[in-house]
Amino acid sequence: MKTRKIPLRKCVACQQMMPKKSLIRVVRSPEGEVSIDLTGKKSGRGAYLCGQVSCFKLAHKNRALDRALKAPVGQEVYEQLARDFLAVEEEFIAGRDQAGEDDDE
Ligand SMILES: [Zn+2]
Numbered sequence: 427m428k429t430r431k432i433p434l435r436k437c438v439a440c441q442q443m444m445p446k447k448s449l450i451r452v453v454r455s456p457e458g459e460v461s462i463d464l465t466g467k468k469s470g471r472g473a474y475l476c477g478q479v480s481c482f483k484l485a486h487k488n489r490a491l492d493r494a495l496k497a498p499v500g501q502e503v504y505e506q507l508a509r510d511f512l513a514v515e516e517e518f519i520a521g522r523d524q525a526g527e528d529d530d531e
Protein backbone atom coordinates (compact mmCIF):
# COMPACT_ATOMS: atom_id res chain seq x y z
CA MET A 427 0.00 0.00 0.00
CA LYS A 428 1.16 3.42 -0.90
CA THR A 429 0.48 6.28 1.44
CA ARG A 430 0.47 9.64 -0.18
CA LYS A 431 1.59 12.46 1.97
CA ILE A 432 -0.13 15.73 1.28
CA PRO A 433 2.55 18.38 0.95
CA LEU A 434 1.89 21.25 3.30
CA ARG A 435 3.11 24.77 2.81
CA LYS A 436 2.82 27.85 4.90
CA CYS A 437 1.07 31.00 3.81
CA VAL A 438 3.66 33.73 4.24
CA ALA A 439 1.00 36.18 5.39
CA CYS A 440 -1.13 34.36 7.96
CA GLN A 441 1.43 31.62 8.72
CA GLN A 442 -1.15 28.87 8.34
CA MET A 443 -0.03 25.50 7.12
CA MET A 444 -2.17 24.35 4.24
CA PRO A 445 -2.11 21.73 1.52
CA LYS A 446 0.11 23.04 -1.25
CA LYS A 447 -2.77 22.83 -3.71
CA SER A 448 -4.90 25.30 -1.83
CA LEU A 449 -2.21 27.94 -1.87
CA ILE A 450 -1.12 30.30 -4.60
CA ARG A 451 2.55 30.11 -5.42
CA VAL A 452 4.50 33.26 -6.08
CA VAL A 453 7.83 32.60 -7.66
CA ARG A 454 10.98 34.60 -8.21
CA SER A 455 12.71 33.36 -11.32
CA PRO A 456 16.48 33.04 -11.53
CA GLU A 457 16.31 36.27 -13.56
CA GLY A 458 14.68 38.00 -10.61
CA GLU A 459 11.21 38.31 -12.09
CA VAL A 460 8.40 37.84 -9.57
CA SER A 461 5.16 36.34 -10.82
CA ILE A 462 2.21 34.21 -9.81
CA ASP A 463 2.65 30.56 -10.65
CA LEU A 464 -0.63 28.72 -10.88
CA THR A 465 0.97 25.63 -12.35
CA GLY A 466 3.43 25.19 -9.48
CA LYS A 467 6.05 24.26 -12.02
CA LYS A 468 7.98 27.42 -12.62
CA SER A 469 11.55 27.27 -11.44
CA GLY A 470 12.86 29.66 -8.90
CA ARG A 471 12.34 30.50 -5.31
CA GLY A 472 8.71 30.16 -4.27
CA ALA A 473 6.52 31.66 -1.60
CA TYR A 474 2.96 30.63 -0.85
CA LEU A 475 -0.15 32.64 -0.13
CA CYS A 476 -3.65 31.41 0.52
CA GLY A 477 -5.92 32.50 -2.28
CA GLN A 478 -7.30 35.45 -0.43
CA VAL A 479 -6.76 39.05 -1.28
CA SER A 480 -6.63 39.83 2.44
CA CYS A 481 -3.53 37.68 2.81
CA PHE A 482 -1.96 39.25 -0.22
CA LYS A 483 -2.52 42.67 1.28
CA LEU A 484 -1.09 41.55 4.58
CA ALA A 485 1.99 40.16 2.84
CA HIS A 486 2.38 43.50 1.12
CA LYS A 487 2.02 45.44 4.33
CA ASN A 488 4.48 43.46 6.38
CA ARG A 489 6.80 42.66 3.45
CA ALA A 490 6.36 38.94 4.07
CA LEU A 491 6.87 38.21 0.39
CA ASP A 492 10.15 40.05 0.33
CA ARG A 493 11.37 37.95 3.20
CA ALA A 494 10.09 34.69 1.79
CA LEU A 495 11.60 35.34 -1.62
CA LYS A 496 14.76 36.76 -0.10
CA ALA A 497 14.59 39.71 -2.45
CA PRO A 498 13.08 43.15 -2.32
CA VAL A 499 9.76 43.14 -4.14
CA GLY A 500 9.15 46.49 -5.76
CA GLN A 501 5.95 48.47 -5.53
CA GLU A 502 5.24 47.93 -9.23
CA VAL A 503 5.64 44.19 -8.73
CA TYR A 504 3.10 44.26 -5.91
CA GLU A 505 0.74 46.19 -8.14
CA GLN A 506 1.18 43.67 -10.91
CA LEU A 507 0.69 40.80 -8.47
CA ALA A 508 -2.42 42.45 -7.05
CA ARG A 509 -3.93 42.56 -10.54
CA ASP A 510 -2.89 39.00 -11.27
CA PHE A 511 -4.16 37.90 -7.90
CA LEU A 512 -7.61 39.34 -8.54
CA ALA A 513 -7.60 37.78 -11.97
CA VAL A 514 -6.78 34.30 -10.72
CA GLU A 515 -8.69 34.42 -7.46
CA GLU A 516 -12.03 33.35 -8.89
CA GLU A 517 -10.53 30.71 -11.09
CA PHE A 518 -8.43 29.48 -8.20
CA ILE A 519 -11.34 29.27 -5.77
CA ALA A 520 -13.56 27.62 -8.39
CA GLY A 521 -10.87 25.03 -9.10
CA ARG A 522 -10.36 24.37 -5.43
CA ASP A 523 -14.07 23.88 -4.81
CA GLN A 524 -14.40 21.60 -7.77
CA ALA A 525 -11.43 19.52 -6.71
CA GLY A 526 -13.45 18.10 -3.82
CA GLU A 527 -12.52 14.53 -3.05
CA ASP A 528 -11.28 13.81 -6.49
CA ASP A 529 -7.59 14.23 -5.93
CA ASP A 530 -6.48 13.31 -9.42
CA GLU A 531 -3.80 15.43 -10.92
ZN1 LIG B 1 -2.91 33.34 4.40
